[in-house]
Amino acid sequence: MALDAKIPQGEMDKKWSDYKGHVKLVNPANKRKLEIIVVGTGLAGASAAASLGELGYKVKAFCFQDSPRRAHSIAAQGGINAAKNYQNDGDSVFRLFYDTVKGGDYRAREANVHRLAEVSTAIIDQCVAQGVPFAREYGGLLSNRSFGGTQVQRTFYAAGQTGQQLLLGAYSALERQISLGNVEMFSRHEMLDVVTIDGKARGIIARDLTTGKTERHFGHAVLLCSGGYGNVFYLSTNAMGSNVTAAWKAHKKGAYFGNPCFTQIHPTCIPVSGDHQSKLTLMSESLRNDGRIWVPKAKGDNRAPKDIPEIERDYYLERRYPAFGNLVPRDVASRAAKERCDEGYGVGTTKMAVYLDYKDAIMRYGKIEASKHGMVSPDDKTVFNLGKQVVEEKYGNLFEMYEKITGENPYETPMRIYPAVHYTMGGLWVDYELQTTVPGLYALGEANFSDHGANRLGASALMQGLADGYFVIPYTLGNYLADDIRTSSIPTDHPAFEAAEKEVTDRLNRLMNIKGKQTVESFHKRLGRIMWDECGMARSEKGLKQAISQIQDLKKEFWSDVRIPGDINEFNSELDKAGRVADFIELGELMCIDALNRNESCGGHFREESQTEDGEAKRDDENYRYVAAWENIGDSEWQLHKEELNFEIVKPSQRSYK
Amino acid sequence: MEHYHMNLTLKVWRQKNNQSKGNFETYQVKNISSEMSFLEMFDVLNEQLIVEGKEPIAFDHDCREGICGMCSMYINGQAHGPWQQNTTCQLHMRAFKDGDTIVVEPWRSTAFPVVKDLVVNRSSFDRIIQAGGYISVNTGNAVDANAIPIDKKDADDAFMAAACIGCGACVATCKNGSAMLFVGAKVSQLALLPQGGPERESRVLNMVAQMDKEGFGNCTNTYACEAECPKGISVANIARLNSEYLKAGLSSEEA
Numbered sequence A: 001m002a003l004d005a006k007i008p009q010g011e012m013d014k015k016w017s018d019y020k021g022h023v024k025l026v027n028p029a030n031k032r033k034l035e036i037i038v039v040g041t042g043l044a045g046a047s048a049a050a051s052l053g054e055l056g057y058k059v060k061a062f063c064f065q066d067s068p069r070r071a072h073s074i075a076a077q078g079g080i081n082a083a084k085n086y087q088n089d090g091d092s093v094f095r096l097f098y099d100t101v102k103g104g105d106y107r108a109r110e111a112n113v114h115r116l117a118e119v120s121t122a123i124i125d126q127c128v129a130q131g132v133p134f135a136r137e138y139g140g141l142l143s144n145r146s147f148g149g150t151q152v153q154r155t156f157y158a159a160g161q162t163g164q165q166l167l168l169g170a171y172s173a174l175e176r177q178i179s180l181g182n183v184e185m186f187s188r189h190e191m192l193d194v195v196t197i198d199g200k201a202r203g204i205i206a207r208d209l210t211t212g213k214t215e216r217h218f219g220h221a222v223l224l225c226s227g228g229y230g231n232v233f234y235l236s237t238n239a240m241g242s243n244v245t246a247a248w249k250a251h252k253k254g255a256y257f258g259n260p261c262f263t264q265i266h267p268t269c270i271p272v273s274g275d276h277q278s279k280l281t282l283m284s285e286s287l288r289n290d291g292r293i294w295v296p297k298a299k300g301d302n303r304a305p306k307d308i309p310e311i312e313r314d315y316y317l318e319r320r321y322p323a324f325g326n327l328v329p330r331d332v333a334s335r336a337a338k339e340r341c342d343e344g345y346g347v348g349t350t351k352m353a354v355y356l357d358y359k360d361a362i363m364r365y366g367k368i369e370a371s372k373h374g375m376v377s378p379d380d381k382t383v384f385n386l387g388k389q390v391v392e393e394k395y396g397n398l399f400e401m402y403e404k405i406t407g408e409n410p411y412e413t414p415m416r417i418y419p420a421v422h423y424t425m426g427g428l429w430v431d432y433e434l435q436t437t438v439p440g441l442y443a444l445g446e447a448n449f450s451d452h453g454a455n456r457l458g459a460s461a462l463m464q465g466l467a468d469g470y471f472v473i474p475y476t477l478g479n480y481l482a483d484d485i486r487t488s489s490i491p492t493d494h495p496a497f498e499a500a501e502k503e504v505t506d507r508l509n510r511l512m513n514i515k516g517k518q519t520v521e522s523f524h525k526r527l528g529r530i531m532w533d534e535c536g537m538a539r540s541e542k543g544l545k546q547a548i549s550q551i552q553d554l555k556k557e558f559w560s561d562v563r564i565p566g567d568i569n570e571f572n573s574e575l576d577k578a579g580r581v582a583d584f585i586e587l588g589e590l591m592c593i594d595a596l597n598r599n600e601s602c603g604g605h606f607r608e609e610s611q612t613e614d615g616e617a618k619r620d621d622e623n624y625r626y627v628a629a630w631e632n633i634g635d636s637e638w639q640l641h642k643e644e645l646n647f648e649i650v651k652p653s654q655r656s657y658k
Numbered sequence B: 001m002e003h004y005h006m007n008l009t010l011k012v013w014r015q016k017n018n019q020s021k022g023n024f025e026t027y028q029v030k031n032i033s034s035e036m037s038f039l040e041m042f043d044v045l046n047e048q049l050i051v052e053g054k055e056p057i058a059f060d061h062d063c064r065e066g067i068c069g070m071c072s073m074y075i076n077g078q079a080h081g082p083w084q085q086n087t088t089c090q091l092h093m094r095a096f097k098d099g100d101t102i103v104v105e106p107w108r109s110t111a112f113p114v115v116k117d118l119v120v121n122r123s124s125f126d127r128i129i130q131a132g133g134y135i136s137v138n139t140g141n142a143v144d145a146n147a148i149p150i151d152k153k154d155a156d157d158a159f160m161a162a163a164c165i166g167c168g169a170c171v172a173t174c175k176n177g178s179a180m181l182f183v184g185a186k187v188s189q190l191a192l193l194p195q196g197g198p199e200r201e202s203r204v205l206n207m208v209a210q211m212d213k214e215g216f217g218n219c220t221n222t223y224a225c226e227a228e229c230p231k232g233i234s235v236a237n238i239a240r241l242n243s244e245y246l247k248a249g250l251s252s253e254e255a
Helices: A012-022 A043-055 A093-103 A110-130 A162-179 A245-252 A285-289 A316-320 A330-342 A359-372 A380-406 A461-484 A495-514 A520-535 A541-561 A573-597 B038-051 B123-130 B152-162 B169-173 B180-192 B194-213 B224-228 B236-254
Strands: A035-039 A058-062 A183-186 A189-197 A200-208 A214-218 A221-224 A263-269 A292-296 A354-357 A415-424 A441-443 A626-634 A637-644 B005-014 B023-033 B101-105 B114-116
Touching: A012 A110, A035 A043, A035 A200, A043 A058, A043 A162, A043 A183, A043 A461, A058 A189, A093 A110, A110 A162, A110 A461, A110 B194, A162 A183, A162 A461, A162 B123, A162 B152, A189 A214, A189 A245, A189 A495, A189 A573, A200 A221, A200 A495, A214 A495, A221 A245, A221 A461, A245 A441, A245 A573, A263 A285, A263 A330, A285 A380, A292 A316, A292 A330, A316 A330, A330 A354, A330 A415, A359 A380, A441 A461, A495 A541, A495 A573, A520 A541, A520 A573, A520 B038, A541 A573, A573 A626, A573 A637, B023 B038, B123 B180, B123 B194, B152 B180, B169 B180, B169 B224, B180 B194, B180 B224, B180 B236, B194 B236
Parallel strands: A035 A058, A035 A221, A058 A183, A221 A441, B005 B101
Antiparallel strands: A189 A200, A200 A214, A263 A415, A292 A354, A354 A415, A626 A637, B005 B023
16 A cells, blocks of 8 residues: 555645645534544543544543543653744744754654644643643743753743643543533543454444453544553653553554654653662753753762862763753763763763753852842852752752652752653654544554654654644544544444454453463563663664564563463453553564664664764665555564655754754 | 662552452562662562462552552551652652561542552542533633733642642541542632633532532541642642632622
8 A cells, every 4th residue: 555645735834724724524413423432531632532522523532541630641741842932032833843853853744743833832822721820930921941952942831740731731621521421431441452344443442441341432433642652661751551552453453653663762861770660750851951961071980979070070962062062852862871871981870870960050040049139249058049949940840759769869969860761753654634544543642653753852742742632633533524424323233343352352361361470570571671772772783683583582472471360350450461561562573673674873763883973873865764654464574665755845964963 | 878678568458349348468578679669669569479379469550750640559547658748659668667567558538439459449530620620611712822911929829739630649638538629729720810710600619519429528627638648739729719619609699
């Protein structure tokens, strides 16, 4: 099948408005007859379900957590970008578009990114109207800060809890639609298959995680808003329950998977402390606004950070990238930290960490405050305390979180940080309308591949999730459903539902009947180790080939020796987890295959074979200027389809932040 | 920071499902690192149970960074354990010492029935939000975000109230099983913002009515909720809830 991205004709900045002006509409009476399934209730899912409910569609929403408010969007800290230009610092839709395409290392689809930048401003308006309490200045207007990969201040925030506030806004809109009867909510439910009839997505098989019973649900269309798959690495900043299962089942039913190897390793996370570690915690990128990153200039310097004089510190980001300094994009900052640690300059007990230091920022803010209060030559302690208050207001919850985890006070001693898996730019391949290669099956938010290329800029995930849910899907879905108004609800005793449910229950039975010796967790940890070592921050042909064969062996071992206690028809977290890990193992193999195929470095994907003399990522536009969309054609078998990327506006060049 | 290892005795509430009667079971865990989180210690215990052929303990958890509100353990008689302004997932084992006995129970409240072991059903909170915890603004209706300036103090206070993670510790810790802090936080957030104005009265009346219907108790001002709240939500929000409720009640009677 040839891939058609369905990009509208015309000038880049007119495409979306032209599309909206000509798109097919569904009249209100017909909307009431059309049913839509939404899987996942994070920013993309909650905003989509709420907006479609408002339009009058009959929506069913599903989440595996006990409430839609728990989705992992809630943990996003730093902020959300929008081209409002409230700061009068030269921002515009074009600049946000340009920064995102460049930040993504020229592996994103221009038309999608332009639309994202266009709708970004309406998102902020919508959230404020919902009562989202963004940070404000004394004049009562909204405050902004900067994020990596940009030279303007376009990030809106609510302390270090922006994701929480945005999600609660979308959640409240969703709850309102539930109370009005437009949305039916299924919490503690997990989607375990997509049902297709005559080639179109017509529903899902879900499992009630409290009773263990499988259920059939019909929908004229199915929207997957199920997030990313960073947990394939076992250790990541994702929530424990975040998984690829919904997207993977869709993939097995015909949806192509786009750029699966594009993973974002976030530079500022709390380092691993030991084998017991179950997850990693992010320290928001916003901290790089004010914090300075450094390591000692001498190898193996074991002095306490406060005992290392200024002259003996290497602020390596400021040294290597003077134009952007500590605010280089995430992929660049992560590789630079790895490089210093690999060379033996790392700090802390494991030596796999660098310092993120707030001393200078605290003193700088302190001086401003002292001068505001008319203090003449205040002593250092007074300045420090004044500055500490400012930093506390901006980042207080992050500093507290750091202290809870490490037991160290980051106001007094610099934080130790190291890169960790955070986000996946890859995902289900979608066209301009967010439709996958299966008609009627859509993917929104992190679950799709579309907007961030090979590296996502900070504060852009929240923007994309809400753009897709509030402002894109309500238009594009109508274009599909307008042709479906004559299709009445298909009863769920249809053979296709029966077959799909049988497939699901057979698999559950098969898992339960293995009755082996090793725990699900132990398999997940081993998979994570392979992925981190060979498909993490640096990848090579040799390592990837080895990883593929290790994963194939692990898969066999899993299906012959995993131990799952309890029964199917009850609350059984181990069974839930086993299904997810089984899917992660298959995905891991595909990620390595994709990474092996892409013999270039771009964004977060760093092939050791493809680097510049000074160790920067070297793209190969001649051979790899495409989206790799993988079709599953059998057990461990995939076929590659290419979507060529044409850059009409932003001409690809070697990305430089120097 | 000095790290150490410890052996512990755990007494954990086990309950097969909503219908069955539960009981405490005692477990030993060994060689627990002070650097582990409390839930990582539970991971160790569960792995041990699975290897021994027993059923692991069911507990709710997801983000493990103190923001999703899913984790919910009553530890040694305190919601989320001994640390102040902290969730179970952020509690670390350096809070305990070698030889300690730790008692772990689920949230206990009429409005939060036990699902299994330490897992409870908190959907009553969602239904309270459904009753009015929102501003009725359909997608696309909004004016420019800077069209309405908001006093920074009101915006900050609204944010402090909105920081509630909906975990239910306030209810679990209250001798009356009251949800006034949870409801007060949402009512306050929206009452402090001009956008919340038009529905101010109906919101508070409907949310309180739903709260009563769900079987939550009354507030008798012991402030245990504030003391145990992982996000430090202030009881001033309960005072605001009371005043909003009173005002709304008066004006609705006039009408």
